[in-house]
Amino acid sequence: MPLPPLESPQWKNRFRAFAWGMSAVGTTVLALVLFATYLGIGALAHDTHFSLGWALASTLLIWAGPAQIILISTLGSGATVVQAAVAVTLSAIRLFPMVVSVLPMLRTPQTKRRHLILATHFIAVTLWVECYRLLPRVPRGSRIAFVHGLGCGLVIVCMIATTLGYQLAANLPPLFAAAILMLTPLAFLLSTARNCKEISDVLALVLGLALYPVVAMFHTGVDVLISGMAAGSIAYGVHRWRRRSA
Numbered sequence: 001m002p003l004p005p006l007e008s009p010q011w012k013n014r015f016r017a018f019a020w021g022m023s024a025v026g027t028t029v030l031a032l033v034l035f036a037t038y039l040g041i042g043a044l045a046h047d048t049h050f051s052l053g054w055a056l057a058s059t060l061l062i063w064a065g066p067a068q069i070i071l072i073s074t075l076g077s078g079a080t081v082v083q084a085a086v087a088v089t090l091s092a093i094r095l096f097p098m099v100v101s102v103l104p105m106l107r108t109p110q111t112k113r114r115h116l117i118l119a120t121h122f123i124a125v126t127l128w129v130e131c132y133r134l135l136p137r138v139p140r141g142s143r144i145a146f147v148h149g150l151g152c153g154l155v156i157v158c159m160i161a162t163t164l165g166y167q168l169a170a171n172l173p174p175l176f177a178a179a180i181l182m183l184t185p186l187a188f189l190l191s192t193a194r195n196c197k198e199i200s201d202v203l204a205l206v207l208g209l210a211l212y213p214v215v216a217m218f219h220t221g222v223d224v225l226i227s228g229m230a231a232g233s234i235a236y237g238v239h240r241w242r243r244r245s246a
Helices: 014-025 030-047 050-062 065-076 081-106 115-123 125-137 138-169 175-179 184-196 199-216 223-245
Strands: none
Touching: 014 138, 030 050, 030 065, 030 138, 050 138, 050 184, 065 081, 081 125, 081 138, 115 138, 115 175, 125 138, 175 184, 175 223
């Protein structure tokens, strides 16, 4: 269902904005990537002897594939609940910059903090990418309802995939399960490349890819964090230098 023009009075109906958000799930290839990823997560939960209800609850409440994999693998290996919680929390920190970048796109002068709670929960890699693609086509006053619909649609897709993956786990080859989990970082990389609009964006992406193999040689355990911060800082410095030189 195509989105109506920005000036359309239909946007004033929040239920319609919510429905358009849900329908937008069908316009992104990332929904297919999520589906394949959560097939693997459902299979992983089955193989580590967690119940289907527990797997669905983790999909609904955590809503981040890597964090769910960490939770399932740490608890499955005998770690304590506290250790698993710390590991998941550290993994979730990577989403904080995404939340900070999306929330200003949703706010209006009348927006209260409680209006952003559910939208904040939905902000993960996929929704972050799709917000930059879709929100410019949505009036600011309808964006929260739209994001609620988009987030609910994505969660429903993942709940269905988790259930199917759990049920198919007995027949799903381990190599295939591992391969589909790789679709999420690959899709994120390609989507980020597609959304690069400025030289600083391209520079940050290229430097991050170039620095990671070098940093990985030191076996720090936080290779992605170090290479990402270094690449982003250099790109930001170049951006500031170009602005002053202009």
